[in-house]
Amino acid sequence: MVTEAANDRSADILPAAIAAVSAEIDAFFDTLLAVPDDGRARLYQAMRHAAIGGGKRLRPLLVSATCALFNVDRERAIRVGAAIECIHVYSLIHDDMPCMDDDDMRRGKPTVHKAYDEATAVLAGDSLHALAFELLADPLTHPDPFVQVELIAELARASGPAGMAGGQMMDLAAETAGAAFDLAAVTRLQQLKTGALIGFCLEAGAIMGRVRPEGRTGLRGYAHDIGLAFQIVDDLLDAEGDAAAVGKAVGKDAGAGKATFVSLMGAPRARAQAAMLVDQAIRHLHLFGAEADLLRAIARFVLDRDR
Amino acid sequence: MVTEAANDRSADILPAAIAAVSAEIDAFFDTLLAVPDDGRARLYQAMRHAAIGGGKRLRPLLVSATCALFNVDRERAIRVGAAIECIHVYSLIHDDMPCMDDDDMRRGKPTVHKAYDEATAVLAGDSLHALAFELLADPLTHPDPFVQVELIAELARASGPAGMAGGQMMDLAAETAGAAFDLAAVTRLQQLKTGALIGFCLEAGAIMGRVRPEGRTGLRGYAHDIGLAFQIVDDLLDAEGDAAAVGKAVGKDAGAGKATFVSLMGAPRARAQAAMLVDQAIRHLHLFGAEADLLRAIARFVLDRDR
Numbered sequence: 001m002v003t004e005a006a007n008d009r010s011a012d013i014l015p016a017a018i019a020a021v022s023a024e025i026d027a028f029f030d031t032l033l034a035v036p037d038d039g040r041a042r043l044y045q046a047m048r049h050a051a052i053g054g055g056k057r058l059r060p061l062l063v064s065a066t067c068a069l070f071n072v073d074r075e076r077a078i079r080v081g082a083a084i085e086c087i088h089v090y091s092l093i094h095d096d097m098p099c100m101d102d103d104d105m106r107r108g109k110p111t112v113h114k115a116y117d118e119a120t121a122v123l124a125g126d127s128l129h130a131l132a133f134e135l136l137a138d139p140l141t142h143p144d145p146f147v148q149v150e151l152i153a154e155l156a157r158a159s160g161p162a163g164m165a166g167g168q169m170m171d172l173a174a175e176t177a178g179a180a181f182d183l184a185a186v187t188r189l190q191q192l193k194t195g196a197l198i199g200f201c202l203e204a205g206a207i208m209g210r211v212r213p214e215g216r217t218g219l220r221g222y223a224h225d226i227g228l229a230f231q232i233v234d235d236l237l238d239a240e241g242d243a244a245a246v247g248k249a250v251g252k253d254a255g256a257g258k259a260t261f262v263s264l265m266g267a268p269r270a271r272a273q274a275a276m277l278v279d280q281a282i283r284h285l286h287l288f289g290a291e292a293d294l295l296r297a298i299a300r301f302v303l304d305r306d307r
Numbered sequence: 308m309v310t311e312a313a314n315d316r317s318a319d320i321l322p323a324a325i326a327a328v329s330a331e332i333d334a335f336f337d338t339l340l341a342v343p344d345d346g347r348a349r350l351y352q353a354m355r356h357a358a359i360g361g362g363k364r365l366r367p368l369l370v371s372a373t374c375a376l377f378n379v380d381r382e383r384a385i386r387v388g389a390a391i392e393c394i395h396v397y398s399l400i401h402d403d404m405p406c407m408d409d410d411d412m413r414r415g416k417p418t419v420h421k422a423y424d425e426a427t428a429v430l431a432g433d434s435l436h437a438l439a440f441e442l443l444a445d446p447l448t449h450p451d452p453f454v455q456v457e458l459i460a461e462l463a464r465a466s467g468p469a470g471m472a473g474g475q476m477m478d479l480a481a482e483t484a485g486a487a488f489d490l491a492a493v494t495r496l497q498q499l500k501t502g503a504l505i506g507f508c509l510e511a512g513a514i515m516g517r518v519r520p521e522g523r524t525g526l527r528g529y530a531h532d533i534g535l536a537f538q539i540v541d542d543l544l545d546a547e548g549d550a551a552a553v554g555k556a557v558g559k560d561a562g563a564g565k566a567t568f569v570s571l572m573g574a575p576r577a578r579a580q581a582a583m584l585v586d587q588a589i590r591h592l593h594l595f596g597a598e599a600d601l602l603r604a605i606a607r608f609v610l611d612r613d614r
Contacts, residue, residue, distance in 0.1 A: 038477070038495075039476060039477035039480040039481070039492070039496065040468060040473045040476045040477060042476065042480070043468055043472070043473065043476040044468065047468070090433075091433075094429050094430075094433060097429065099424070099425030099426045099428075099429065100426050100429060117406070118406030119406045119407050119479055120476070120479070121406075122401050122404065122406065122407060122429070123401075123472050123475055123476050123479075125433075126397075126398075126401060126432075126433075126436065126467075126472045127467050127468040127472045127473070129433065129436050129437075129467075130436075130463045130466050130467030130468070130470075130472060131463070131467055131468065133440045133459055133462075133463040134460060134463035134464055134467055136459075137456050137457075137459040137460035137463060138460065139456075145452035145453050145455070145456040146452050148452070148456050148459075149444050149446075149452040149455050149456060149459075150444075152440055152443075152444040152455075152456075152459055153441060153444035153445065155440075156437045156438070156440040156441035156444060157441055159437050160433075160434050160437030160438055160441060161347060161350055161351065161354070161434040161437070161438065163437075165350070165430050165433045165434045165437060166347045166350065166434070168430055169346060169347045169349065169350040169427070169430050170345070170346035170347060172426055172427070172430075173346040173349070174346070185346070188345075189346065
């Protein structure tokens, strides 16, 4: 799909950036989650199962692409990206459990409660949750406690009841609310459920880059737009995708009679809306030059991905 | 039970201190967990159900008693106590779930997954977990980010896989390991499962009081000893207590064939060991005068409690 702002060669840089960030995040988790020789071995194995070697690493990629705009040290970017990925992975582990979405497959592998058991899934999620904050409070991640506290406050807000966890609760309500859920309600739900954490990825780069809040408007607009586009594409993949390619079960939303962007707008309008949001996201970067090409490429990837 | 160091009148001050801290923590949670008028209402109601109006508030009490030694502002002590209580309550919600301990009653009320449902219990626990760190990262809790980061790092460590969550995993392993679990293994398990968070309560007071690490030895010894005594008494209550008085099911450990202090030592030796630990905990406070009487009273309460 060709977008208005596609007259740069930024798509070329994306595969290498994804490969680099993925390798760095995997290596980081490999060290962080070294399996202890005691009764916690199974816990660490379950965390490794979920955290290593899977996913698009979209969030760490967004952090490192934003950090690159402001010359933030790469190692710091990866450590903060890993902290956000800890939150993302914990939410997937809990969300896949039988009492929540009841999914057997994730990233092409059995989910944690399938590969291990439900109790281990609860504790592996809780452990990754705590590790996220331990990482951000580590001086190796950033030597300035003012920066650390701002990162921690924002991550806690983005992942807690005013963010991701709150959005997941709205999502559960959506399954029973039926027609009462309109487009505004679904948009708000998704802004909390996935948008808040994606927004934090850009915010984290700006915090480490010591960009003043008033200088973050463009990045916030970008994050808002790709967050929403991301979820619309997720709904499209669920409605039309192939389970093997997507790496998890599809067709679940329609099966559950759940209100989604696709059920409310229809697939063609949803696809056009996602494309419009991605164009708009790219226009939010107009103050940046070629150094923002990776963020532009990520925006297009959000639209064109098949998993 | 009269302990060696009981020649002070400190027991008199305990009921008033418990009542004051309980009221302050309840009032704090009442504001923090104000129910929003959207799809997250049920989530907040579930958090309120678990967090307000129950429990001994032992952890906030320990924080405020330690803070009082170093003239730390009372409001800061209560906010940090509330953050720790968020972690404690989240762990109870998850631990009570059917895939974990499968408990129907907690603090004399139905557990969250019974009063609501399992999905809400997962998300209420996750939300309280995030709120704990949001509270510590709030400048209202402490204006010095150096102090905040130290509090956050220590709480994350005490509650994550190297602390509470790791101990819970060992506890699951204990149920299947049988005879392989000796006294050293149970002690280590409990030091992670409950000892680490209790230890953090004292540490938090010392951090806010700007006590250097080398000055914290006595408080650490106290925390270590009451943490272990607390768990031995828990095992005794489970083996011999009355469910109505304890506020949750009892006799579960023996029923599950689980190795506990009582099963490994026998009740009389376990009781003597707990008394010895409490005496030792009180001796660790010898450098403090009457201003540590509340900590002394808490130590005796740990031993004499019936719930």
